[in-house]
Amino acid sequence: MIEFPKPDVEEMLQTVSIIDFAVSPDEKQFIFCTNISGKYNLWAMDLPNAFPYRLTFNNQPCHELLYDQEGRFVIAGFDHDGDENTQFYALKPHGGAMKKVVYQENTRNFSPQLSSDGERLYYSSSKENPSYLNTYCLQLSTGEETTVLEGSGGTTYIAEVSEDETTTLYYQFFSNTNSRYYARVGEEEILLTPPTEKEHTVSFAVLTSPTEVYLVTDYEADFSYLAKFDLETKTFTKVKEIPKEGFTTLIYDKENRILYITAEKGVEDRLYAYHLDEGLWGNMVIPCDLITKVAVAKSGTVYLLGGGSVQLGNVYKREGDKWVQITRNKMAGMAEEDFVAPEVVTYPSFDGLEIEALFYKAKEEHDKGEMILWPHGGPQHAERKSFNAIFQYFLSNGYSIFAPNFRGSTGYGLNFTKMVERAWGAGPRLDNIAALDWLIDQGYAKKGEIIVMGGSYGGYMSLLLHGRHADYFKAVIDVCGPSNLFSFIHSVPEDWKSAMDAWVGHPERDREKLIEYSPSTYIDQMIKPMLVVQGANDPRVVKAESDQIVEALKEKGRDITYIVMEDEGHGFAKKENEIAVFRQVLEFMEKYASKTANVH
Numbered sequence: 001m002i003e004f005p006k007p008d009v010e011e012m013l014q015t016v017s018i019i020d021f022a023v024s025p026d027e028k029q030f031i032f033c034t035n036i037s038g039k040y041n042l043w044a045m046d047l048p049n050a051f052p053y054r055l056t057f058n059n060q061p062c063h064e065l066l067y068d069q070e071g072r073f074v075i076a077g078f079d080h081d082g083d084e085n086t087q088f089y090a091l092k093p094h095g096g097a098m099k100k101v102v103y104q105e106n107t108r109n110f111s112p113q114l115s116s117d118g119e120r121l122y123y124s125s126s127k128e129n130p131s132y133l134n135t136y137c138l139q140l141s142t143g144e145e146t147t148v149l150e151g152s153g154g155t156t157y158i159a160e161v162s163e164d165e166t167t168t169l170y171y172q173f174f175s176n177t178n179s180r181y182y183a184r185v186g187e188e189e190i191l192l193t194p195p196t197e198k199e200h201t202v203s204f205a206v207l208t209s210p211t212e213v214y215l216v217t218d219y220e221a222d223f224s225y226l227a228k229f230d231l232e233t234k235t236f237t238k239v240k241e242i243p244k245e246g247f248t249t250l251i252y253d254k255e256n257r258i259l260y261i262t263a264e265k266g267v268e269d270r271l272y273a274y275h276l277d278e279g280l281w282g283n284m285v286i287p288c289d290l291i292t293k294v295a296v297a298k299s300g301t302v303y304l305l306g307g308g309s310v311q312l313g314n315v316y317k318r319e320g321d322k323w324v325q326i327t328r329n330k331m332a333g334m335a336e337e338d339f340v341a342p343e344v345v346t347y348p349s350f351d352g353l354e355i356e357a358l359f360y361k362a363k364e365e366h367d368k369g370e371m372i373l374w375p376h377g378g379p380q381h382a383e384r385k386s387f388n389a390i391f392q393y394f395l396s397n398g399y400s401i402f403a404p405n406f407r408g409s410t411g412y413g414l415n416f417t418k419m420v421e422r423a424w425g426a427g428p429r430l431d432n433i434a435a436l437d438w439l440i441d442q443g444y445a446k447k448g449e450i451i452v453m454g455g456s457y458g459g460y461m462s463l464l465l466h467g468r469h470a471d472y473f474k475a476v477i478d479v480c481g482p483s484n485l486f487s488f489i490h491s492v493p494e495d496w497k498s499a500m501d502a503w504v505g506h507p508e509r510d511r512e513k514l515i516e517y518s519p520s521t522y523i524d525q526m527i528k529p530m531l532v533v534q535g536a537n538d539p540r541v542v543k544a545e546s547d548q549i550v551e552a553l554k555e556k557g558r559d560i561t562y563i564v565m566e567d568e569g570h571g572f573a574k575k576e577n578e579i580a581v582f583r584q585v586l587e588f589m590e591k592y593a594s595k596t597a598n599v600h
């Protein structure tokens with residue numbers, strides 16, 4: 001028998017993703033957004049499992065995707081090269097030229113909702129109200145438009161319009177840990193949680209009858225739960241909570257009156273079914289660690305997109321009590337065993353708070369005794385069991401990775417998530433340092449030999465750790481991290497600005513803290529080799545954030561490499577860019593590799 005060589009590590013970078021999907025009302029067609037061609041486009045398959053055909057050629061990831069209820073057309077949202085100015089297009093289900101339906105340059109458009117007859121499109125937009133957004137109703141055949149909601153006080157998004165278009169659900173976003181949902185019934189505005197001064201979130205709501213709304217909230221709780229609001233009697237009732245699990249989204253099966261509920265439990269997801277009339281609650285075993293999306297077709301059939309730490313994202317269809325895989329996204333020539341699954345570990349932080357982390361240990365045959373600390377982005381996000389091609393690439397090159405869910409991360413309750421607010425460089429920084437001390441104590445890493453690398457807030461944290469604790473590291477990699485919290489606060493998208501005080505801090509009231517938490521305060525102490533990567537079109541962490549730190553370090557004569565990706569935004573949407581950058585990151589790390597034997 002022929003003996004084949006082991007997969008080339010370079011192949012790890014070639015994995016592709018599916019980031020969204022929609023199923024036609026008759027379930028004969030399925031549209032999905034994938035970078036199978038190297039760049040994201042919409043593709044379709046005629047079910048079951050036929051050869052995929054390409055629907056779009058604009059080479060942009062879609063941000064929204066919905067079928068008209070009769071399956072006559074699809075609405076999809078695209079921005080341009082990561083600028084996040086999403087515009088809405090209509091396209092025929094079998095392809096052809098796209099029609100611009102909501103298109104105004106330099107505007108941000110969100111949450112498209114089609115009326116049940118497919119004649120009107122409701123959506124929220126920055127075009128006339130950049131801070132708080134307005135919501136419009138667009139007559140698709142004539143282009144006539146009316147304003148249906150004017151945002152004020154908090155960024156205001158439409159969420160759902162009832163079948164008869166008399167009831168609208170919308171929400172006001174004040175910060176990641178403070179939001180409210182409302183129903184507008186005729187002229188009446190109804191708050192869906194009891195009035196309170198205490199900050200909480202309402203992250204999802206769905207109309208299940210003209211008078212009944214189910215919602216996901218953490219009102220008076222640490223973890224979000226399922227609640228119900230009766231629009232007639234104005235009563236709020238807690239329906240179901242699960243200790244230490246936070247419910248995240250609701251998907252309603254109108255045909256069978258079943259509510260599907262996704263939930264997060266630390267680094268994994270769960271799926272539940274709740275039969276509204278019988279009051280029956282059931283746990284559904286899922287074929288993956290994490291759920292990206294659940295959709296229910298008109299018939300009640302459930303579709304799920306999900307993946308895991310050693311499993312690429314795929315779409316599954318529920319048949320009886322089984323999940324049938326309908327896409328075949330796989331790494332040719334590789335099996336799950338070729339990848340490294342993380343260990344879920346916990347360690348005590350400086351004040352005794354327990355921190356959960358994902359620990360990816362390089363396989364013995366690859367291990368070089370190198371350790372990467374990976375603070376995740378957000379910061380109100382988490383490192384979870386998702387497939388990460390870059391992690392697998394570094395692992396096969398002998399680098400272990402430690403990714404802590406420091407305070408501020410999601411998945412551990414509202415109070416834990418709030419701990420990063422106005423404290424960006426306080427507790428979370430020390431949780432990262434506690435992670436390093438734990439690794440050093442256990443013999444997994446050596447002080448001064450660690451690499452720190454992160455994107456977004458993770459890039460910010462890499463810079464800050466470099467500036468304040470340079471003695472732990474030998475090299476630093478920052479991907480689009482804010483470097484100065486004052487300039488960051490002023491340069492984010494307009495519709496984020498009202499949240500910056502609660503999230504990051506106030507430039508005058510919190511001046512001292514913001515100086516202390518800004519990486520730019522510690523330029524003198526940033527003495528280790530550094531690589532900075534930035535997307536030129538990034539609207540969240542603008543290029544000036546990277547330019548200014550690179551400039552300051554260059555002036556000091558430090559060893560600094562700067563890569564700007566001209567056609568990217570906050571992260572990578574194009575495979576060739578991702579591959580080119582992470583090859584360069586590996587080269588950079590190899591330059592400083594210890595060339596010492598294993599430390600453990």
Ligand SMILES: CSCC[C@H](NC=O)C(=O)N[C@@H](C)C(=O)N[C@@H](CO)C(=O)O
Pocket residue numbers: 175176377378379380381455456457458480481482495496497499500503540541
């Ligand atoms: C404060 S307004 C909206 C914030 C936004 N909310 C939901 O998505 C958010 O938290 N965004 C982060 C994912 C994000 O982009 N963070 C950037 C900026 O800190 C990052 O660098 O991680």
